[in-house]
Amino acid sequence: MMSLWLFLILGSIFMLCKGESGDCDNFSDLDLHECLIGTNLYVRLLLYTRANLECGQELPHHNFTQQPLFNITRPTTFVIHGYRPTGAPPIWINHIVHLLAAQEDLNILVVDWNRGAANLNYFTAVANTRGTAENITGFIQSMEAEGASLDSIHLIGVSLGAHVAGFIGSMLGGRVGRITGLDPAGPMFAGVPPEERLDPTDAQFVDVLHTDMNSFGLRGTHGHIDFYANGGLDQPGCPKTIFSGKSYFVCDHQRSVFLYLCALNRTCHLTAYPCSSYTDFLSGQCLQCEAFKPASCPVLGYDMSKWKDTLLRLGQTRVFFSTTAELPYRKTSYRVDLVTWNQFLRWGVIILRLHSGKNVIESRIDNKLLRFEQYTSTRILAQFDEDLYPIQKISLRIVTGNVIGPRYKIRLLRIRISPLENPDRSLMCRYDIIMEENAEVSFKPLPCS
The missing domain is CATH 2.60.60.20 (PLAT/LH2 domain)
Structure with missing residues (x-):
């Protein structure tokens, strides 16, 4: 009899645990076979708040007000990933969700367009950026109809995701509060007109971080403020030869995410200085911050309120900083x-x-x-x-x-x-x-x- 009760208790615990994990919605994890044959676009929204940081909830595009965790009066931040050639989830998703929640009480919506971004053919993923943007734009319009303010919407886009954010902002007439572009993708976007890539007119405020302009990142100036880490090119600590394998291709590009995570975590205080070029910055010609007084020169991170008005008045501003090879990156x-x-x-x-x-x-x-x-x-x-x-x-x-x-x-x-x-x-x-x-x-x- 005792063994029967023990069996029933253990079985109940197992079912309870299984039910709890089953209630969480996870980012799509695709296998290489699916990437090889190609994926059709399918966009999901995973909701995280301070009440469910460890357990994402898929938010329906319709009737989303029925989800009690989603508060339409809170600021909402969308996190939009980029090209996923292997179909695996981005390794930084959980980190950015937790760090964003630490900044303020937010609706954090992870845009899972892995089905669409996970294609061995990069050009297919590029073509899917427009469809992804249209999908999210429709959702934001529904939010607005329910009383949400576009001023409180922040789009954070990584690589191709930065251009998705730009397209969303453009479709909404540049009325969203902010877009942050983390090393916007360069291939297929270099030399195109502003309406075909991320652009300062896509939001009320656009900040961009560059780390790989000579490979997968986009050259130029594309925000109200553009941060250039180590000149926006080769990053310290990243491999210099192809013999290092995958890291040789992705390290510089991914550094934009890790620098932003470090800034969100407040373990990196990365001050950037307005200048015409990285060479002039290294030569000591651009160390003045008078234009931003009483604030310092701009600091990479979540809160840009100290510099926003000045930057909007100045127009497009290029700022430069150097980093070390490892955390906490600050020199x-x-x-x-x-x-x-x-x-x-x-x-x-x-x-x-x-x-x-x-x-x-x-x-x-x-x-x-x-x-x-x-x-x-x-x-x-x-x-x-x-x-x-x-x-x-x-x-x-x-x-x-x-x-x-x-x-x-x-x-x-x-x-x-x-x-x-x-x-x-x-x-x-x-x-x-x-x-x-x-x-x-x-x-x-x-x-x-």
């Missing part, structure tokens, strides 16, 4: 102003080292040769993969490559080092130091007068 940046005097013209690069106790960090500023002659003022950007504080000693070397003949002396009349992302930290200065080319000189920083 520590300093603006370095040098005044040198030397009798003979010298060309070289600068190696700057900062010391705190036994710890040392180094920045090699070698993106271009610097000119030193007689009385020269030079501004450079020094970026470090780590942050040290307090700085107890500074080492400087001007490398000219001169290995034959005498070492020329260079007089450093002044060096001023300004922390860019930590304005509460003091400026560091030193005055009147005699140094030789290719030889390191070390000194203790002093308060700037």
Whole structure:
């Protein structure tokens, strides 16, 4: 008898657990065979809220107000994936759902158009972007008819999904509140008119992050603000040769998602600076944030309210930042102003080292040769993969490559080092130091007068 009761109890628990998992709707997981033969477009909406973060609920396109978890008065964010050549779900879906829910109380709708995006033929997936956009546009129009405000709708699109978001916004007359494009797809969208890709007119505010413009990403400027991580091209830590396999093809492109996730998680504070090119940014020519005062320069992330009005007034703005190869991706940046005097013209690069106790960090500023002659003022950007504080000693070397003949002396009349992302930290200065080319000189920083 005891065994019978035990069997019944265990059976009941099993059925209960099975029922609970069965109540959750998961993202479509297709096999490679389906991708090879091709999939027909079918769009699903998976609803997540703070009340069901671990258990998505498929939201019907009609009678959606009957779903008690869906609150039409809450802001709604759509997450739209891109091309899925293998049919597997994106690995970042759960992460972005949880991080978005942490920002504010939202309806989070994951747009599952895997049937349509999962095709070995990329051109078929591109053709399906319009149908996907029409489907979601119809749903948003139904939301609006039920009293939802388009101002509170945010579309986040990844790769091809960024253009889907753009098409939705365009079909709605640019009235949606915001579109975020994470490395919008480049193939089949390069050189096309604005109405055939993501464009600033597609929403009240459009922000775009570029990480792979020389391969799968789209070159150019396509939002009210365009963030270019490491110039929008090759990302640190990503493979440089085809022998690395799949990662060689997807790493740079996927980095846009991981940078955005890191920004949502507030573990990366990625400040970007308005500039005409990444080269000019690395040369220290674009480190001014006066246009955004009293705010800082724009920071990648969810909350753009500090900069939105200024960006809409400025028009399309390009902003640049550099990252490390790994989490938390943030570099520590300093603006370095040098005044040198030397009798003979010298060309070289600068190696700057900062010391705190036994710890040392180094920045090699070698993106271009610097000119030193007689009385020269030079501004450079020094970026470090780590942050040290307090700085107890500074080492400087001007490398000219001169290995034959005498070492020329260079007089450093002044060096001023300004922390860019930590304005509460003091400026560091030193005055009147005699140094030789290719030889390191070390000194203790002093308060700037």
